[in-house]
Amino acid sequence: MNTEQTVNNHEMLSALADGQLRGAAFVQAVESVRHDEDAQATWHCYHLIGDVLRSGELAQCRGDNAFLARLQTRLKQEPGFARPLTADAPGVELLATQAAVQRVTGEVTPQAVALPVAANAASFRWKMVAGFASMAAVVAIGWNLVGASGGMSPLSQQIALVSVPTPSASGSPVQPVQLVGAIVSAPVTQTVAQANGEPQQIMIRDRRLDELMAAHKQFGGTSALQMPAGFLRNATFEVPAR
């Protein structure tokens, strides 16, 4: 019963320290602290604990190096930690311990903190997997690049649309170019990757061809389908090279 009452008292004190008591309970708790020395000691203890938890500066305990040394030895003896094969590369857990020791003792360790090494760094199998994966990624990207430009002969790459800043003096409107580069060889034509209509992607040579195409549309549109589809198509489809 005594322990029970003690526990109750401690709970009440804790609630008081947290500011959770109101009204009659508050009054009762304060009265108990006033008249009970144990309660006062507990009260002091609770506040000390809270302050230490909230502020690290107060946690200076210089006298406990022996405890820490014992802790380190004990940790080393634990079987659960992965052991790095290289003795010089510090494991993460050692670093963590060092950091903790640093914090607690307030000592500044002169040695520089090395980068943490991956836990499976020493395992050769995983190195192989990583190497293979990166190579596969490189191949995939390279394949995409080659595939996109595949089919283009070096010849047509000359006329492949390259951003050319058109002279600002020219007031002609830019052409949404839908040129499909093709390859020269007498009977066979190959159409090449489509260039999307980005403005200002015309080389001078192509502009001339666009002009001729426009002229063809204008004056060469002699077709029974001219009205309305042909005329409308010509008026809609391309920008006159003007």
Place this chain on the structure above:
Amino acid sequence: MRPEFLTKTLLFLACGVATLPLVAQPSAPISTSASVAAAAGASAAAEAGTQQPERNVSEWLLRMHNASRKRAYVGTFVVSSGSGNLSSARIWHVCNGEQQMERVEALTGTPRSTFRHNDHVITFLPESRVAQSERRESLGLFPNLLQTGDSSIPEFYGAKRIGSERVAGFDADVVRLVPKDKLRYGYRIWSEKKSGLVVKLQTLDTDGSVLEQAAFSELQLDAPVRMDKLAAMMANTGGYRLEKIEMQKTTALAEGWALKGDVPGFKPMSCFKRPAGGVNAAFGATDARVASPDGTLQWIFSDGLASVSLFVENFDPRRHSHEGFMAMGATQSLSQHVSDWWVTVVGEVPPQTLKAFAQALERRK
């Protein structure tokens, strides 16, 4: 049975038989069997179904052409090429007897408004404040040819109705124009059922794949378009620099060019010489580097549905460096260096036709 009822039945049958001659074709034998009115009715229906004879290609084309001359419409026209490019424009069309007016407001690319009044075309370019005016004689050419049967279209194309589909809100007949040789492209045309107006047009490659498609995405037939309003807009060139595209009409022979052998189906239509000079006003290029100082010759051929332009100019090694084929939608082009000349052939035809033209060209002078 009561006599009155019998009389009425007989009268009814008699009327049915009497109307048969009106339903059946004149050449079809008139069914005189009075006792099988139902069968007669069925055969009459069958005759009526096949009554519409299959139109030949000239008839289809003429119908399509006339449809656009008789109805006013407003719509959105979309052109897309097989490679995925899309352009669209808003169309107003009105006709008043023989007067045709059209306004095309391009929605893709450089803003431009094209107005057409019969064969007079003006294009307004608001960004550069230029209005280009020209006369297109080719626009009125074909209906006459189709009517008089003078064109060679039936020789080289066959027409077949392959079904019906709904486009832009209208029921349309799908007509396939099949080329009879490999020197031209085929077409699939959606012709609105009642008027014959072309609502969708596909240009098909030799293997049947779609090279280009031009269609109305939405269409309003018999829309209230005012011709006087369009005419006023067309005449309003205030604030625009008016450029007249004058082309010097000539003949190929006069220029010293001829074709060694005919490319089957294609007849020469007209020949123009671009004005010589530093600034190529006809092309409108303000960049002197691309001007053709000596004047380019444009020789136009057509087989009725497809047209080919043959451009000949003096060879200039600085400008003319790349020979080869190129394509823009259904339009193919071929550039070639022929002795002292640079020949460019452009047309909505397969590349081998362009090659045939380039090879047939010869200098006579």
